[in-house]
Amino acid sequence: MFHQSTVTPLSRRTFIKAAAASALPAWFIESLPARAEERTDSPNERPKVALIGCGGMGTFDAKLAQKFGDVIAVCDVDKDRLEKATQHFKGAKPFSDFREVCDLPELDIVINGTPDHWHTLVNLRAVKSGKDVYSEKPLTLTIDEGKRLVEAVKSSGRILQTGSQQRSDKTFRLACELVRNGRLGKVERVRTWLPTGLHEGPFKTAPVPKELNWDMWQGQTQTTDYVPERCHRTFRYWWDYSGGTMTDWGAHHNDIALWGLGKDRSGPVSIEGEIVVQPIPGGYTAASQYRVKYVYDDGVEHFCHNTTANGWAGGVTGKPGPGEKYHGIQFEGPKGWIYVSRGDKLEASDSSLLETPLPSDAIKLYASDNHMANFFESVKSRKPPICDVEIGHRSASLCHLGVLSLRLGRKLTWDPGMETFPGDAEAAGMLSREMRKPYSYESL
Template sequence: MLRGASALALVPTVVRAQETGRPKPSERLQAAMVGCGGQGMGNLRSFLGQPEVQVVAVCDVDRKHAADAKAAVDKRYGNADCAAYTDFRELLDRGGIDIMMTALPDHWHAIPAIRAVRQGIDIYGEKPFTHTLAEGRALADTVREYGRIWQTGSWQRSQANFRTACELVRNGRLGKVVRIEIGLPAGSKCGPVKFGEPPAELDYDLWLGPSPSTPYCRERVHYNWRHQLIYGGGKLMDWIGHHGDIAHWGMGWDETGPVAVEATATWPEGGIYDAPLTYHIQATYEGGVEMHIANSGNQKIRSGTVWYGENGNWIWVDRGRLEASPQTLLTEPLDADAVRLYYSTNHLRNFLECVKTRQPAITPAETAHRSASIGHLGNIALRLGRKIRWNPATEEILDDPSASRLLATPQRAPWHL
């Protein structure tokens, strides 16, 4: 969710009061919202609160979602001008879009984004960055080649407590960091389902898109996709772009990754969900730093991110929380020469400012790809049931051709990256 900005949207009178001095609608950034379910609607409301943004189009394979989003936009602007689409290709064909928000199932993260990027559109994209490592590399490369501004929905970087924690770690407050623990939510299971015809408002074939075709059921789509590995990446991929991203930030690992990954998990036995219920991933980084990622509670790992120094001191950060042992690690100010991290107090504002200055946003594509990589490698190690070794510079799995095949997933025709 976009933090900070949403408060504006809740108080329309304030927004209207600010409209004095706003650019004319045609001179604002022309915005498209692709994926208007729960997360997308939350993001939409934040975009509607921005004075220099005009949302001109919404898109969702579920016509009801698209209609709801259009209604929200039209209500905000007091007209009926917002266009609603079910197919993102038609939306892109209309042209004239400057910025795009995507909040789609994981298997749809890369393709619309790549097509939008090559049309020169800047993107606020939800995490995880992509569904596979190969998609991530392709998307990050395309964003670089086209010089696009990319902001990932890893909004924790725009929160003071997370930045403070990372600045302390980065400046050696713990001495040498030897261990990192990341606690994320556990997976879910579902009982037997009834397959049937998709509802009339849903273009199910388009929903399936590049992923394998499976019969429709209510439990397949709209949020629940996350628990099916051909469409999502489980809770691991849902959250690795938050607490894993913060772990990387604190360590200065925005453009690298682990060198070895091994993992264990428990799996659902029936139903259509196949993402792990519980999991424990151990990723080892250059220099021997161990990162342990687990559903919180498993391995006694608590929710959030904690870094341990060689002397046993630690700094722990989670939403609204920042703790350390000893507590004085947090109270002594950094000295004047300290490394300062990228400063943003509002994730969406940071994106819009960067669209104007063309400077990288706080969670750019490469960073997001590297944060997601931890989870992707974890999922591969889970599927294989064996340790894999990884070269983060070349992004290759070493000495395990069979594992290397899992870096990419062939896509259903006609879809391609």
Template sequence: MSKKISRRSFIKTTSKASAATVVLSGIPSIVPASVFGKNAPSNRINIAAIGTGRISRVYDMPQVWRHDDTQIVAVCDVDAHRSIDAKVLVEKYYSEKLSKPFNGVSSYTDYRELLLNKDIDAVIISTPDHWHAKMGVDAVRAGKDIFMQKPASLTIKGGRFLSDEVRKTDRIFQIGSQQRSSPQFRYAAELVRNGRIGELKKVYVGLPGDPSGDVEIETPVPPNLNYDMWLGATPEVFYTEKRVHPQVGYGRPGWLRCEQFGAGMITGWGSHHIDSAHWAMNTELTGPIEIWGSAEFPKSGLWNVHGIFTTYAKYANGVEMVVSNELPNGVKFEGTEGWIFVTRGDYRVTASDPVADENGVKPLDASDTKIITSAIGANEIHLPVSENHHRNWIDSLKSRKQPIAPVEEAHRSCSACLLHHMAMKLNRKLYWNPDTEQFKNDDEANSMLSRQQREKYAVKY
């Protein structure tokens, strides 16, 4: 936002949700250095969490508050109950850590008001996908660094705008592609890049699936939820709890299965696995040139993201990628001299993550065990090492050096996912120019690079 915009014009009226049910902004209390150890307040990074649902509570905030050189000073959610819950959660953690009462967390229901707080250095964005690009652009323009849950955007045009704005403002941005901080994914990428399976020919990406849902009826909007703002730039549609998130508890939210707010597992998990594939393929800053495939979509019901699908992509280097939810969950690299398969094993972020469990799948496997027991020589390709994704981001905030999953790489992996989604929708071969980020001689496909937006919350390209 322009610095000339007044506070009154910057902050719009939200809804009944931000009435007396929640204390909005306040000045965060900064805890004295003596109670946090050697990290002086002037050196500690003040962080705010925007979107305080399931992934924020169980993963993003705990992965940040555990470090003494950071402090979560503010939380924000358009659901006032969730904003207050987050405040209580964070203050409880710090109270237990300090062995004394702590009440230094401000609570917001409008992220734009939070961004005006000059005490906040960086934000964690853990909102639904349709808010990522808009919120990210507003945050970097307000001078905040960002950790953002994947995917980078709901549209390719939105992702391009986000990447350009982050780099223009010289902010630090880390996407939540935490597989880059998993040793088996890094090692697999190094093995592929160093020719352990010969010349790479094919990449197989296996993703989880999503079920369709029932028809839902309109219900009253809870008074604690600013539903208009939750919808953001997407079209107005009636409220039903299964479209948004649970009003009791923090189970898997329904918006993940609605195309209005996300693209389904092709971006939900595809952003992880295709990013890992790009890392090994050395195509992190480009994308495919041809994409085709098909998918089944629900014919009725509220949840309408893709079901069973298989899509294909060809890259300029000749490598072909196959993406399907009928393949094992993970990434398989097939070369002229063998193959490597990598997956998460039993590691999960949330309780609902589909992991290997006890089905015998190894986190790292190969056609020959010698492939995955070989050492990467001193003069071979070594990829950046990160042992913890959030810690890597925090270190980047201090050094001002790029983190392991920066914004352009985030945009490119998200773009590839969205290209596969477009191929599902159009059910024909698409020809993509990754340099211009346009389809060749295809007005219909190019019209899908952005979506119609409600002016009130639109991303201004």
């Protein structure tokens, strides 16, 4: 479809040359402010926190939050996980219905570590109850959910931090600042490499574990027999509950792509996706390997694909071969490329692109070096956090648009201002999903 245009002479040359600088440049390290002293608020100044969704990530987030606040309540629809959470967070009161948690008058903050299909309903209820929210990414299940959530957070004056924590990593910030200050010239292209998803199945149904409220776990989604692989952790590989690695990892790397392009309150104007490996019947439904081409209104192209060198050169195995890149983001322009990923991976086609300091009047991006600390600072100051609700919504939307194009198997035209598909009723019908009764916005 659009393979040829992605393998540019520039990227071939740079792979051969391997002129990469992997450490952060000295001028940037020197420019960082000294670390602020850790806050030592007196106990009655520490916000009261509840964890809703006590899986791996929610528990991790709540442990980070304990530095700044006290976890007074935990909530899960799986009694085993709830029991474990009460051991992690001594003295926290257990709940199985998030609405009761949100209603606690003494509560200040909700940490939302539920699966993606529950994020918005929990977030809306928390905001409605006057709580601030740290919500895991991808912020939403549908674009319509995001529009509703942005409106609810803005009109209520609550703080919402999206858990796309790469925003609070100085290496990603540096890459985006360099790009935003024209280090590559006018950006022509961005590539995001996302990990390949699971390609497994068919799966067998099983009796619902006695500790699990399977009906409530499924929430707004259409009910099915219990299949263990649909539930904890691997829910992200089913369209019903998530969008595969497109949304799971896209909420990180596509988020950084938008930040570097300065389009994190906007979106693309066209989306063309292709499933590379079809799911196994009766197995995970989200595409494990795919490619999506986005185009923005200024002509910038964004290629989002799985982890092999230059996208689809040399086959897609999910494991990077020699000289290939792992997951991450690469910005490209007439002056070269800059690649950034986790673990302080920062590389460029020419080391001078990184080593030349930015001038004192350069554009500075919102700086945060600790995502959870930034959230608690916002709760106190009432100023927006680094990954506010609109940014979380727009980053999730970019991923959802990719998923919709994959699912429809065709090109889509998007109006990022109106957040509509002009003249495309079929795609417009997929901006939201039918909710299974009694789960609804009205039930909150």
